[in-house]
Every structure is written in structure tokens, then in C-alpha cells.
Amino acid sequence: MNLEHHEVRVNNNVVTKSNILIDANYKLTITEQKIVLYLVSKIRKDDDDFKTYTLSIKQFYELLGYKGNPKYSEMKKITKNLIGKVVEIREEKKLKQMSWLSYVEYNESDGSVNLSFDPRLKPYLLQLKREFTSYKLKNVMELKSGYSIRIYEILKKWQSLKEVEIPLKELREMVGATDKYQEYHNFKKRVLTTSLKEIEEKTDISFFYHEIKKGKRVAAIHFTIHSKNNIIAQEADVITQKDDWFESLYVQLCVLYEKHNYKLTKDVVERWVGLANKVWGKNKYIEINKLAQQSFKIDNIKHHIAFITHILKEKVKCIENGTSHHQVSVETADKKVIRKEIIPSWLEVD
Incomplete structure (x- = not known):
């Protein structure tokens, strides 16, 4: 497959998740998130079951932002760790724990890799008719922070309403930062500020936020979301017309x-x-x-x-x-x- 054509297809790929999955709690590295999102973008609207997705290891390697010849040992370590990662989904007073992937197979003879989703994810990725969020894969593949990806997804869910307030404890769980940056000023710097800058520079939306306090403690974050494409169009209209x-x-x-x-x-x-x-x-x-x-x-x-x-x-x-x-x-x-x-x-x- 021509890499240029592959890149065009990737840019046009759309990620669609149920809102329940958007709100789920999990902790993935930036590379693991990109693997999952790329696979999600391969799902088609009329798919009624998960497929085994096959792709060139070289293209897979480049897709993740690596340069040079693929290192099989490194790729195998990444997918092995990913199979062990758990996503927690709260639904109807139940807490469900499941894996993202159920199967990975490397074919060194033809330089390809096969990957399959855990079948328990079907209700959250297949045949979605309502309460789902969609966005173009290209909006997250250039992001360098896993926190930026999760903040982006969460804000895309609420984009039509233009604002959302999320308790700080829940936000930490959603982005996978329950055991890091315990001091709020560190969380603000490493998660919120980093995400704000990256999302502004590399995606189709922008946002700002303010802290909701109870006494001296930050209890929640209120986000206001803007469509950057609309802002750019409006600015052009102002200056030229x-x-x-x-x-x-x-x-x-x-x-x-x-x-x-x-x-x-x-x-x-x-x-x-x-x-x-x-x-x-x-x-x-x-x-x-x-x-x-x-x-x-x-x-x-x-x-x-x-x-x-x-x-x-x-x-x-x-x-x-x-x-x-x-x-x-x-x-x-x-x-x-x-x-x-x-x-x-x-x-x-x-």
C-alpha cells in the first residue's frame, strides 16, 4: 500500500464511540491510545461484529510517529502491555471491567500484525444509533500528550452544548491521573494547560476553563468549548469582507x-x-x-x-x-x- 494514500485514508478516518465509553475510566500511554483509536476508526457503520484488523508493521510503526525501521521487540512490548490494560465502564449502577484487545498476532514473514477488540466492547463501538461522539482521527494523531487526547474526546462529547462542568475527582479518573499530580497546581500544569495548548494548536476545537472552588479547594472544572473552524471563518469574514x-x-x-x-x-x-x-x-x-x-x-x-x-x-x-x-x-x-x-x-x- 502506498504510504501517501494510507495517510490520506487515515486523515479521513472517523472515530465513533458511545458516550458511555467516552466517560469511562482508563489509563493508557499516548501510544496505546493511538493504537486503540486507529482500530476504532477502522470500524464501519454497518459492521455488526468486530473484525480482525491487519496492517503493515512498517505503516503501523510510522502511524504511531516512529521513524526508521520497525523494532519488533518494541512493538511486541507495546501490544503485550495494551492487552493487559483495563477499561472501567459505569452503566446502570454496575461497574464493568474489560480489556481493550483480546488478541494480537505478528506475522514476521509478511511484516504484518493482526489485532482484535475484546468482544465485550461491542455495545460501545458497534451499531451506534444514539448517544455517541464522532471525530476525525487526524485530530488526535498529532497530539503528544495522552491527557490531551482524553480531554479532547470529553470536550467533543459536549461540543454541541458548548460547555460542561466536571468534578475534579471524576476528571482525574477519566483522564487516568488518579495517582499522579496530586497537588492541583501540578495537575493544572501537566494536564489542563498542556491540553489547552495542544488542542488549540492541532485540533478542530479550542477551549478555556475556570476552576469551581469550595472554600479554598478546587472542586470542579468548568469548560467552555469553541469550534476553531468557525472562529477562523469568522475572523476571515471580519478582515476581508x-x-x-x-x-x-x-x-x-x-x-x-x-x-x-x-x-x-x-x-x-x-x-x-x-x-x-x-x-x-x-x-x-x-x-x-x-x-x-x-x-x-x-x-x-x-x-x-x-x-x-x-x-x-x-x-x-x-x-x-x-x-x-x-x-x-x-x-x-x-x-x-x-x-x-x-x-x-x-x-x-x-
Whole structure:
């Protein structure tokens, strides 16, 4: 098989799992996860039973991100460990424990490997009609962290609702981090922050999160999920087409700022829209107008144009850092008495 054609097929492969399996608890290495997900992507909608999947060891090796000639000893060790890994599924007040794979066979004569799923996984992978999650395999094959893969899957399940709150204890179990990073700041750094950056850079979604606390302890994580493709399309629309919404916003803002002796340019508003798009998406125009109106209710702002730019930049930083942008607002800035260092000296006016 031509490797280029194989890569095209892999990019078009779709992973489909029942939501019960998405929510299951298990701990797999990044390589083990990619093996499982590749096999899941080979299942077809009309399959009524698992097949034995055969693939070239060389292509299998490259698929997992390795370079050079395949090392059979290394591959055998990986699949041997995978057969021993358990997935825990909670369903109807029952806890089910089962393996991912039931059989692996290496054919050294023709350089291929056969793999079979554990038959007890059938209800969670075959003939799925409802309550399932699908995504393209290519979105996870480039990820370098197993935690990123699990966070991605969990967020894809909730993508249509755009948000989900998960108790921290449950999240640890779902991503396989019950015995690691016991201090929350380590979990945040190694799991949440790493996943946020990787998912933003390499997949079709992005997210930010904020911590839900009980007292001083973090009890849950609230995720907000965005479709990155939509954001990219919206940004392109903003910059190249300057649609009716943009023109309407620009006219309204010009009227507002002229009343206060400011001259507002389209370049500035375009910049605001680009930043606001990362925060509010399609609601960006309305939210910019709100910010501008609110800012003129505060007396001690030295330069209202620079102030709005600052607020928007800070909100974007919050999202990029995985925190809620709501902590940055005109009101909170007012309570902090608008520190002078917010506005560069060259923008201050008499």
C-alpha cells in the first residue's frame, strides 16, 4: 500500500464511540491510545461484529510517529502491555471491567500484525444509533500528550452544548491521573494547560476553563468549548469582507466617540473585532458596543480608545491561559482605579 494514500485514508478516518465509553475510566500511554483509536476508526457503520484488523508493521510503526525501521521487540512490548490494560465502564449502577484487545498476532514473514477488540466492547463501538461522539482521527494523531487526547474526546462529547462542568475527582479518573499530580497546581500544569495548548494548536476545537472552588479547594472544572473552524471563518469574514455588522458597529462607535472628542479609525475597530472574536465569537459586535458604552460611564479613564484595546487584550490573555475572561471588565478595572500603567504615556491626552 502506498504510504501517501494510507495517510490520506487515515486523515479521513472517523472515530465513533458511545458516550458511555467516552466517560469511562482508563489509563493508557499516548501510544496505546493511538493504537486503540486507529482500530476504532477502522470500524464501519454497518459492521455488526468486530473484525480482525491487519496492517503493515512498517505503516503501523510510522502511524504511531516512529521513524526508521520497525523494532519488533518494541512493538511486541507495546501490544503485550495494551492487552493487559483495563477499561472501567459505569452503566446502570454496575461497574464493568474489560480489556481493550483480546488478541494480537505478528506475522514476521509478511511484516504484518493482526489485532482484535475484546468482544465485550461491542455495545460501545458497534451499531451506534444514539448517544455517541464522532471525530476525525487526524485530530488526535498529532497530539503528544495522552491527557490531551482524553480531554479532547470529553470536550467533543459536549461540543454541541458548548460547555460542561466536571468534578475534579471524576476528571482525574477519566483522564487516568488518579495517582499522579496530586497537588492541583501540578495537575493544572501537566494536564489542563498542556491540553489547552495542544488542542488549540492541532485540533478542530479550542477551549478555556475556570476552576469551581469550595472554600479554598478546587472542586470542579468548568469548560467552555469553541469550534476553531468557525472562529477562523469568522475572523476571515471580519478582515476581508467588512460585512454589514462591522459597518453598523463602526458608525455607532464613531458617533459615540465623536461626542467625547475622539476620532476613531476603522483600523482600530478592526483590531477590536479581531480580539473580541476570540472572546465572544458571533456576539463580538454587541459586546464591543457594550464595552464602549460602559467605559464612558467611568470618569478617571485617561484614554477611552486605548482602554478598550487593553480590556480586549486582557480578556484574550485569560482565554489563552485557560481562565474565565469575565474576571476582566470595565467594572473590575474601575474598582482598581484604572492603574496609570495601563495607558502608555504617548497615548495620554490632556
